[in-house]
Amino acid sequence: MSNIPLVIMMVKGSLPMTISLAIYQSDHIAQRFTTVGYIMAMIAFFSMVMLPRAKYLEGLVLNILATCLGSALSLLTMYCGIKARQHTTTPASTASYNGPQAAVCAIWFFCTQWAAGTLRAKVPVLQNCVYMFSVMTMITMTYAPRFHTMGQAISLVVELLEIFFIAFGIATGVSLLIFPMTTRMVLFRKQTDYFAALRDFLAKQSAYYQALGTLEPPVSGQIAGEGDVVEERPFPEREALSESLNQLIALHMELYTDTISAKREIAHGKLNADDLHQLFRAFRTILTPMAGIKTIIHLFDGIDSERPIVQREKGARSDQRATRQRELRHFWSHVMSEMREPFREIEQVIDEGLQHAAAVLEYIPNQNKTPDVECQRPGSPTFADYMGRKIRAFRGRQSELLNTCIEENEGVTSASNLKYAYIFFQAKNLMSTVAAAVYELVLFADSKREDGTMQRERLVLPHTHHFTSHLQHLTSEQPDIHASQAADLTETGCQGKKTTRIKLHDHHHLPPQNRWERYTDHLRAVSRLLRSKESAFGLRMALAAFTVGILAYLEKTWTFYYQQRLIWPLIVILVAINVASGESTFKLAAQIMGATAAMGTCYLCWYIVDGKPAGVLVLTWLAFFFLSYGFIKIPKLFAVWLCILVPIVAIIGIALQSEKLGHDTIVATGQEDYPVYLSAPYRLLSVLAGAFIAYVWTLFPYPITDRGLLGDKLGDILLLLAQFYDCGHSIASLKLRGLVQGEGMVTLDSPTNTGGGVAGRLARTQERLFQRIMTLIPPSRMHALFQRFDVPIGGCFPVGSYMSIMQEAMSIMNYINLLIYSTHSWPSLSHSSTSTMVLASVSTHSRQMTSALLLLSASIKHGTPLPPYYQAPTAVDFSPLWNEELHAQSPQVSARSGDKDAVQCSWATVQMVTDASNAALARMIMQVRDLVGEVNFYSEGEVKYVLVGTRE
DSSP, X not given: XXXXXXXXHHHHHHHHHHHHHHGGGSHHHHXXXXXXTTHHHHHHHHTOTTSOHHHHHHHHHHHHHHHHHHHHHHHHHHHHHHHHHHHHSOTTOOOSOOHXXXXXXXXXXXXXHHHHHHHHHHXXXXXXXXXXXXXXXXXXXXXXXXXXXXXXXXXXXXXXXXXXXXXXXXXXXXXXXXXXOOHHHHHHHHHHHXXXXXXXXXXXXXXXXXXXXXXXXXXXXXXXXXXXXXXXXXXXXXXXXXXXXXXXXXXXXXXXXXXXXHHTOOEEESSXXXXXXXXXXXXXXXXXXXXXXXXXXXXXXXXXXXXXXGGSOOTHHHHHHHHHHHHHXXXXXXXXXXXXXXXXXXXXXXXXXXXXXXXXXXXXXXXOOXXXXXXXXXXXXXXXXXXXXXXXXXXHTHHHHHHHHHHHXXXXXXXXXXXXXXXXXXXXXXXXXXXXXXXXHHHHHHHHHHTTTTTSOEEEOOOHHHHHHHHXXXXXXXXXXTTHHHHHHEEEEEETTEEEEEEOOOTTOOOOOSHHHHXXXXXXXXXXXXXXXXXXXXXXXXXXXXXXXXXGTSTTTHHHHHHTTTHHHHHHHHHHOOSOHXXXXXXXXXXXXXXXXXXXXXXXXXXXXXXXXXXXXXHHHHHXXXXXXXXXXXXXXXXXXXXXXXXXXXXXXXHHHHHHHOHHHHHHTTOOOOOHHHHHHHHHHHHHHHHHHHHHHHHSSSXXXXXXXXXXXXXXXXXXXXXXXXXXXXXXXXXXXXXXXXXXXXXXXOTTTTOOSHHHHHHHHHHHHHHHHHHHHHHHHHHHHHXXXXXXXXXXXXXXXXXXXXXXXXXXXXXXXXXXXXXXXXXXXXXXXXXXXXXXXXXXXXXXXXXXXXXXXXXXXXXXXBOTTOOOXXXXXXXHHHHHHHTOOOHHHHHOHHHHHHHHHHHHHHHHHHHHHHHHHHHHHHHHHHXXXXXXXXXXXXXXXXXXXXXX
């Protein structure tokens, strides 16, 4: 049953190409489109009918606009070429080839492909539109030198427009009528999986806490004495918890993009766009404290598992650390012996709360449909009251337990005592916060049941601001290829109480002072575009396409281009050209094997049924059906699957065309007609030639390696992380100082995202930075995966160090996310001299952390060595503030135990976040120093030397 949606998608994905080939059996279609009708199958494929309805219709509009733009430019190119012919020949001339006409068309061809490649790299979401535009211009501009009059040119463009729009019509019919699928259906399926993933995470977290409750837990990264061999003892509970959290975060990012699309969709259902938005915010509210479990994991591990064993402390420092670890385990064991039952109860309540919300919102069947008001099972009307009582009971037992535990651990020093108190408060606060977040989700679900939302379905219409925000995202953000370009041009500063967006200083130009300088300053955008990485990629793409396209403009080869249908290598080049050399190497090998397998498939499809069209179409559909599996499961290998699809469409399409029109008709048009046993290897060679040419222009004149791109992406991540860290500490400082009252957090596309408050502006900036960081993570991991296919020249690439740095960066981001989320329930600190001193230390530490992250970003991106003796900033010590409040004997303070507990929780959170972030930064500095070295000064006699990049 779980594979039924996959099979449905495979059937749906295989139908448009099959229908496009089958429709050519119509006499009217065959006579109208003659030898270019087989292009219809490729256009139907590029329409992407497997996308949900909203995404498909959005892409359809953009594809139509791109096709029309390509047609207009094609007519302009043909007009210029025909005018060049008329100006260089006499009216009575009958020569077929004209050099000036071919040269003009070649220039237009090269420039349009350059522009298309640049746009494809600049705005990756328009990739399919670029495909439509490029296919249209490639066909028309390479055929343009054959035309003598505009009537012939217009006839070809109209014919291609009809082919494109018939393909669009076929794809639209399949998308809307055959197994229709909406974005909301996809979103609801993922939300159901998300509920299950949350419950699975809770179960694994409970197992992890129970494992820590033993006296000698198998902590990962055990500390050995000097001279001992450091062994990694397995800790399956920890590994399972980390894996579950990673899967939860990945699923959450999918929910983010699907929620945005679902809110723009017209549908018939129960939950409207605002409900989906609130549900996503509830999910994020639950995930943020869940991700905070990493702080507990790192503290109990004592050292990050990603850190190399050779860098761990040995000797006396190792013995001291082992002692602290034993004290910490003993303290936690005692805490868990007392808190095991309360933790188990609150975890059970949280799990039941997730079941209740999923049942009420109809993601899972409601097992408790009886209207018994006394029932407290998930799904009952009174479950929210029951859950609220359980949460209050859990919170009420914590303060007395903490005091008891600290008093019984008299052998521990005061500093350690406070550290253990921080750990306890952090673990308790995380569990309590998750429970409160799930409780809010339960209240939201009950409100939808009480207001009648879940009683019946209705027409759901999107709001206007959902479309406007989407247009802003398309025009302002670059979520994939070379997103660092935008990060280099502008910075989002988060200093103190304001959020600013400033342009970087230009060390070659002072600010313009007069009208002429201001006017000419805008012209510099042209030079910036031409020297950008996007333009370089567009130039490579244009050169690769022109390597084949030039055959259509030379007198000795232009007939060969037309006879052998060399448009197919151009289509392969269009998709196969890539930015990185390692990925291109892998894909080239896969394309060779895939195209060869496609040729064998074509032999089977044709000769098993002896070339009968009905049997050939059935077997071809079966081939498309299995090929759709690759497009669905591994979309990253799009170019590989296309190199399998192109030979099938070309060989079978041309063979069916020849069978329908006849050999003489095909030859009369100027194209060669081969039997299948010859056509198949010829088409295979053309496809492989296109893939090889794309690979050559990826490496020439110099390769852009996945290793270099990984460093660039990692540098961009650290740059954005520095801004993100600054925003997070600004929000926390404002809250602790009492300068923010009642300003909640908002998300990027929220309708209430227009507040002018300080926290609102900081929150919007933080949200944008978070999304940009998360957008850079998948391509960074892909570069790390494909770098192994780069040409092995020189020493090995330290991919482990790069991945460790990225892991540390993600840990810091998770800590700051937890810090920002925790500010919701924080009270303001008292205005004492101690609190002022501590807050000043926090601000200083935040600036130092931001500066350090920016320095590491520049070093890892450009390979510049670190300054000598560079170390991480000193961690902030909250113990003076803790002792001041802990020893206060004021009756008012003791009466307000709830506020006191909230203050202690806020201190514990800030202390844990700063300590964990500081430790992660220290490890990151060590890793970066190992990669780029540091500047080292030494003298020999009276001569001083500066060694740059030394590793020793």
